[in-house]
Amino acid sequence: MTPAWRTALALLWLAALLVAGWAIGQRLELSGDLRRFMPEPRTPAQTLLVDELGDGPGSRLLLVSLSGASPEALAGQSRALAGALAANPDFEFIANGADAGLEAVPESLRPYRYLLSSTLDHRRLDADYLGEQLDERLQDLGSPMAGLVEPLLPADPTLEMLALAEAWQPKVAPQRLHGVWFDAAGGEALLLAQTRAAGFDPTAQQRAYDALQSAFADAAGDSGARLQMAGPGAFSVEIGGRTAREAQWIGAIDSIGLVLLLLLAYRSWRAPLMGVLPLATAGLAGLGAVALAFEAVHGITVAFGFTLIGVVQDYPIHFLSQQRAGISPRDNVRALWPALVTGVVATCIAYLTFLFSGVDGLRQLAVFTISALAAAALATRFGLPPLVDPAPRDLAESPRLQALWRGIQRLPRPRWSLLLLAAGCLVVLATARGPFWENDLSKLTPVPAEGMELDARLRQALGAPDVRYLLVLRGADADAALAATEALHPRLDALVAEGALGGYDSAARYLPSAATQRARQQALPTPQALRAAMAEALADSPFREDAFAPFLADVERARTADPLRPADLAGTPLAATVEGLLLQSDGSTAEGAIALVSLSSLEDVDAVARAASEAGGELLDMKAASESLVVEYRGRVLAALAVAALLLAATVWIALRTPGRVARVLLPMALTTLVVLAVLRGFGVELNLFHLVALILAAGLGLDYALFFEHAGDRRADQVRTLHAVLVCSLMTLLVFSLLALSSIPVLRAIGSTVAIGVLSNFVLALLVSRHDAGDTL
Structure with missing residues (x-):
């Protein structure tokens, strides 16, 4: 041809x-769901961890800061940003403190306000209470609040909707300047954005990130304002962008190096x-x-x-x-x-x-x-x-390769030195300081220190949920879980008063249990009793008696309605909040429901844990749960590798059938594994899963080098050609993984450094151990 x-x-x-x-x-x-690379959880805490990492309220929050302009300009930009993103399907809500009024209570829930609010838990809706409220409304009508109060009077003379809206505001919220949230110094406007996408969906998080950036650019114009974002979603976008950039330059250098090396090697x-x-x-x-x-x-x-x-x-x-x-x-x-x-x-x-x-x-x-x-x-x-x-x-005729091979032949064959090498590696592994394994997943993140500091600062300023601790209460169904949460609220309120806890949030704050709603229904007066109480309260009032017909209708509707359930919140802004804090089974299992209580500014972990235990719940440490998951994951991988090592040795034995040949092939790979581990631990590196996977790759490379040196036999020409092939292979691999070792991404750095060390060790050991003594025949 x-x-x-x-x-x-x-x-x-x-x-x-x-x-x-x-x-x-x-x-x-x-x-893009990173949970695919997590092992199947075995404990309830691990199951909750995996769910919350992807869909929990803390994992879907973007913490936003606007700075660099006057407070008035920043407040306007905050409102414009919230307005632009309100209809974006990638966001479940945007909060900036501007909806502290009636907007916080969905229209469909307003007739049920007396079932959702605790105002009447300790007093009755009677003539005395109505009289007090009507007197206060008269004063309101003569104040600057008249424009707000007057439209509400016919349906809500007690302003229960405003009370409910205030109760639903975050327990720990930033100060409000010019109608929106600002930090304590008044120099940064603050917003909270919750995405619909799971925290482990980098594609959707990128879409939300880009939409927020675009909306800010339109709102800020040429004001010189600056946007900063933190939170898991923002970090995933940053990690993805950095990984893509590094992959581009590493891939470009690798491709150029590959072409040049092959051109040089084969002319x-x-x-x-x-x-x-x-x-x-x-x-x-x-x-x-x-x-x-x-x-x-x-x-x-x-x-x-x-x-x-x-x-x-x-x-x-x-x-x-x-x-x-x-x-x-x-x-x-x-x-x-x-x-x-x-x-x-x-x-x-x-x-x-x-x-x-x-x-x-x-x-x-x-x-x-x-x-x-x-x-x-x-x-x-x-x-x-x-x-x-x-x-x-014929590469065997290359003078340079022949000279290199003669130099290699003069090297002494290692014997006892291999035992000394193995012993030295074991000593290093036994005496290296620090933990052997890395169990903290946060140390694998490439997010820079300033990004983590920004996240901590904004999370504290906004009162956003702590991403490490969660209170967990379980119930046979959603209502039982809500009831358990309600029982815990007084204890948490006491801890907030003591300073052990900055604030908390739970589904029961927005949706009381059915028992609580029924108790409040029973406390509402009948239509006849309410009309009589209203008539008595209006006796000496300038209000007309027929002005409050909508109010009477709302109370009767609340008194006779079925208690609100989580499903009834569908289509309202509260649905996302309650769903994030109340996890229900899909009906295919008997696991019931789990109520979560997110915490902010947690100061006394032990006190909160005791309060949870007394209420039949538990304080979940997400960090501890993640570490236990990592330990189990590593155990499975190590078990798999142990089986693989036995099968690999069996494969080589079947192929070579001679103990000496099998030893010459397997020994360099085994020693290289010890060398790599010793070098990493000697430099204080704590090993993670990615080091283990990279060790498999390094072992595969070492096996190839040894197999081909063994296959070359004792003919010098074949050995010289094999030397050329192994040199080209090892140089190409060393280039690729040395570049990865220089990456700022911890995962890539772990893989790159492990394989690069393995390539060097495998090449040297295969050359010294696996090759045959050559004769003089070409």
């Missing part, structure tokens, strides 16, 4: 990949194309497999999967390095196939164990990686041979 035909076939393969990529893109549905412009085709085939095979196997594919699976399949670049490189005149490409790849397929099977085994991890994200990663590795191996075995030059220059 002529070079032109080979090039045409390669371009045709590339075109087919582009078409396949388009087709897979039509089927592929990406997900042919076709080499980069030959190297890219199996890699692209692997990526598309992985994407197609997860698109077919899962309803939605997580973005992390795609990004992380492409990083993990970097090992497949080794397959075409070994093939190209071994090709020379006198052997056909098909015979060449057939000779390499035993070593190549052993490496593929062994690496797949490591990821196969993730299918039993109980974590959906790891299952996706396993399907992606296994499919990609198999596709790359088959592409190298059957796709590349017709495309490569059958008689390129």
Whole structure:
């Protein structure tokens, strides 16, 4: 086959990949829910943690600050911002303190105000009370409040709606200047925005973030005002943006480095194309497999999967390095196939164990990686041979490589030194200071310190819920949970008065239990008694007796109505608030309902925990729950890796059948694992899950290096060609993961540093341990 035909076939393969990529893109549905990478919760606290991380009130809040202009201008911008976003479907509510009046009470709930308010819990709706209220209304009509009070009088002479609106205001709220919230110094206008999207939905959070930025730009104009945002949603957008930017420059440098390295290594412009085709085939095979196997594919699976399949670049490189005149490409790849397929099977085994991890994200990663590795191996075995030059220059004749190989041969073979290396690594691991494992998920966030400080400052100023602590009360149903919360309120009020707690919020503040509503109904007078009481109160009043017919109708409607249930709040602004604080089962289980009490400015954790316990509830420490989840997650992964190690050793034994050969292949990989752990712990790094996953990749690379050195046998020419292939493979991998190690994203840094150290150690140890003593024959 002529070079032109080979090039045409390669371009045709590339075109087919582009078409396949388009087709897979039509089927592929990406997900941004990070809970897919969390293990299945085992305890009630862990279950609640996973739910709240995504849908809890604290996770969906954006904390907004406007500064840099006069207070009057900032107040106007705050109102304009709230007005612009009020109809945006990405937001459930926007609060800036401007709706402290009747707007806080939905129109549909106003007839039920006496069931929702506690005003009449300690006094009766009789002639004396009505007389007092009517006297106060007369004074109001002669005051600046007349314009507000007069429209309300016929239906609400006691102004119960205003009392209810005031009761529903946050317990800890900022000061109001010019009608909106400001910080204590009066220099920043403050807003709270709650998104409809879960906190773990970065796509929807990005949409909400962009809408808020756009609305602010329109409201601020050229005033010089500045917008700052904090909260989980804002942080997820920042993390996503930073990750995308770093991925772009890392990907650009990697691509340029890959092309240049292949051009330099093989002195042919076709080499980069030959190297890219199996890699692209692997990526598309992985994407197609997860698109077919899962309803939605997580973005992390795609990004992380492409990083993990970097090992497949080794397959075409070994093939190209071994090709020379006198052997056909098909015979060449057939000779390499035993070593190549052993490496593929062994690496797949490591990821196969993730299918039993109980974590959906790891299952996706396993399907992606296994499919990609198999596709790359088959592409190298059957796709590349017709495309490569059958008689390129023989790399074994390179003077530079021969000189390098002679230098390597002069190196002493390690024997007892390997035992000393292992012992030294164990000593470092045993004596390293600090915890071995990292259980705090917050330390994996790339949010800068100033961002965390802004979040803490705005959260305190706004009285926003604490994201760490929640009070949890359980009931057989929603009403039982509401009743349990009501019983806790007096204790919490006492703690607020003592300064142990700044404030709290619960569903029962907005929706009392059915028992409380019925008790309030029974306290309402009958129509006859209310008309008589109103007539008596109006006896010496200038108000007309027939002016309050709407009031009489509202009271009778409240007295005879069924108690309000959570479902009755649908379509009102209160629905989102109550749903976030009252979690109900879908009816498929007998788990009942959970009432949450969000806390702000918590000062005395023990006092609040005791109050919760006395009321039959518990104070949930989300940090402790997350750490227990991480520990269980790690335990499952470690168990999977232990099984993988045994299966991997069995695979190598079946392939090689000789104890000495098996030891030469497995020993560099095992020692490298110790070296990587020792280096990381020696520098004070606490290990997390991403270090473990990266160790699997490093082990797979080490296994490949050792297998191909073992496969080269004792012929010097084959060993020189293998040295060339392993050099190119290790340099490419080292470039990719060294750049990741420089990332500001902790997760990427963990992966990059682990694999980079592993590549160096694997290369050196495979070279010293796995290669045969060469003869003089080329």
